[in-house]
Amino acid sequence: xxxxxxxxxxxxxxxxxxxxxxxxxxxxxxxxxxxxxxxxxxxxxxxxxxxxxxxxxxxxxxxxxxxxxxxxxxxxxxxxxxxxxxxxxxxxxxxxxxxxxxxxxxxxxxxxxxxxxxxxxxxxxxxxxxxxxxxxxxxxxxxxxxxxxxxxxxxxxxxxxxxxxxxxxxxxxxxxxxxxxxxxxxxxxxxxxxxxxxxxxxxxxxxxxxxxxxxxxxxxxxxxxxxxxxxxxxxxxxxxxxxxxxxxxxxxxxxxxxxxxxxxxxxxxxxxxxxxxxxxxxxxxxxxxxxxxxxxxxxxxxxxxxxxxxxxxxxxxxxxxxxxxxxxxxxxxxxxxxxxxxxxxxxxxxxxxxxxxxxxxxxxxxxxxxxxx
Ligand SMILES: Cc1ncc(COP(=O)(O)O)c(C=O)c1O
Numbered sequence: 001x002x003x004x005x006x007x008x009x010x011x012x013x014x015x016x017x018x019x020x021x022x023x024x025x026x027x028x029x030x031x032x033x034x035x036x037x038x039x040x041x042x043x044x045x046x047x048x049x050x051x052x053x054x055x056x057x058x059x060x061x062x063x064x065x066x067x068x069x070x071x072x073x074x075x076x077x078x079x080x081x082x083x084x085x086x087x088x089x090x091x092x093x094x095x096x097x098x099x100x101x102x103x104x105x106x107x108x109x110x111x112x113x114x115x116x117x118x119x120x121x122x123x124x125x126x127x128x129x130x131x132x133x134x135x136x137x138x139x140x141x142x143x144x145x146x147x148x149x150x151x152x153x154x155x156x157x158x159x160x161x162x163x164x165x166x167x168x169x170x171x172x173x174x175x176x177x178x179x180x181x182x183x184x185x186x187x188x189x190x191x192x193x194x195x196x197x198x199x200x201x202x203x204x205x206x207x208x209x210x211x212x213x214x215x216x217x218x219x220x221x222x223x224x225x226x227x228x229x230x231x232x233x234x235x236x237x238x239x240x241x242x243x244x245x246x247x248x249x250x251x252x253x254x255x256x257x258x259x260x261x262x263x264x265x266x267x268x269x270x271x272x273x274x275x276x277x278x279x280x281x282x283x284x285x286x287x288x289x290x291x292x293x294x295x296x297x298x299x300x301x302x303x304x305x306x307x308x309x310x311x312x313x314x315x316x317x318x319x320x321x322x323x324x325x326x327x328x329x330x331x332x333x334x335x336x337x338x339x340x341x342x343x344x345x346x347x348x349x350x351x352x353x354x355x356x357x358x359x360x361x362x363x364x365x366x367x368x369x370x371x372x373x
Contacts (some may be wrong), residue, residue: 004298006126010142018318019338028333031365036203036308038355039232043120046270049264057267061260066249069260073094077266077273078237084273085209085225087239089217092269094261096198096226097123098254099236103194103222104165105130106131106252107244109161113153115146116179117167121196122341124165133163143181150189165194168211171202172342172350174305176200176313179211188218195223201235202230208276227265231272235261282355292359293351296366300373311337312349312369320347323372330368 014020026033039045052073053059063069074092081090093099104127106112112133116124119140128135136153138145150162164186167176179195186193193215201210208230215221216239223239225231238248248255286308294304302312314320317338324336327349338347351365 018321026333028328028331029361029365030354031332031334031351031361033333033352033354033356034199034229035232036230036286036352036354037232037276037279039275041229042232042275043266044275045272047231048268052060052264052267057263059262059264061263062298063259064256065260066256071260071263071264071266073266074260074361080270080273081225081237081239084207084277085213085216085223085237085239087241089242089245090238091238091240091245091255092261092266093236093238093255094258095234096196096228096236097126098258099224099226099238100124100196101127101130102248102252102254103238104163104255106248107192107194107222107370108133108163109160111158113150113158113160113162113264114160114165115149116165117141118175119167119170119197120165121167121171122226124194124196133160141175141177143178143185143187146182147185147189150185150191162189162191163194164191165196165237167196167198168195169199169307169309171199172311172337172348174307174309174311175306176211179215183215183218183221191220193218193221195221197223198226198229199309201225202279203286208279208283227272229271231269231276233265233269233272237269237271286353286355287372289353289355289359289362293353293362293366296363297369300366300370302369308353310351310353312351312373314347314349315345315349320349324349326372327365327368332365332368334365354362 056372057073061069077092078090100123104124108131110132114133114135117140118137122287136149138149146164168177168179195212197210197212202208204211205213212223218242225237227233270360298304320336324334334349337350
């Protein structure tokens, strides 16, 4: 027995069941990134970075936001974001994962109840592991199930605030939540909404403000906007009433005891927001690619999601990975998604549609899929 034998054994167990992960360099035609508007490597964001450096913005913040790490670029971004999204305030943090775990572990209090969609992202689960309130899942997109859970909890004496967590556009399924029905339930039940708009912002809603754009000013709504997907950068913005932003700043341990994100990245995200606000032409081009994908994939028995995330259900893990590898060998960067990322028995290919590809690439992919499925 060596000190590392536990880790070796565990990795071997993962390998045996075909679940060992490895990082590879990006190659092939991009059907897997979340860079939906092709901003990540764009000339516009490169020159935003160079302009920011030229005017003296630092790559590093040097400390926590509450110490010396708070920079004009962070504050400027938060002001721009609150104005753009129509929320009372915004808070910039290092990643969407960090944002969700900060919000969920800090805002719900003892005596509250956290209800979450059964397919909610791992980062919300991470927050729930640290949360003061108990958690319960409800069936995917099932507003009545969430309402029943609140009613049962109230009947048993639950008198705090229910918090309902859901994604607007599901990252592995490409389907959309009944956002307005959740908002109506929250209104009736005195609940707070934790809305993860990670995959919709930039692509959906007026000026790309996402699928919860109409709810941002509400006092019972907290929304996650990630900056690493359609915005093409990294980090995340928490949109919330000012009192909740102040509470996160004062009580959120991972906010207080962590180095502030790079001011340079904040400056680039500011530019990205202004590009997104004026990107109707990009969104229209992406819409045409999505429609084309639907037309080419439907004859193969694949139900079009109508969105920029298109799952191809396979079921069995090893078959999924074999097909993904065969597609990669033909030059398509498509990943197989297996449990635990998705429920057992629902392994799938996740096709991501972005402006990094065009209709011709989609047609070639459909031909390859026809061969392999
Ligand atoms: C729905 C959802 N929420 C949150 C996150 C985390 O965001 P980030 O990649 O910025 O950490 C992701 C990213 O995978 C996501 O898909």
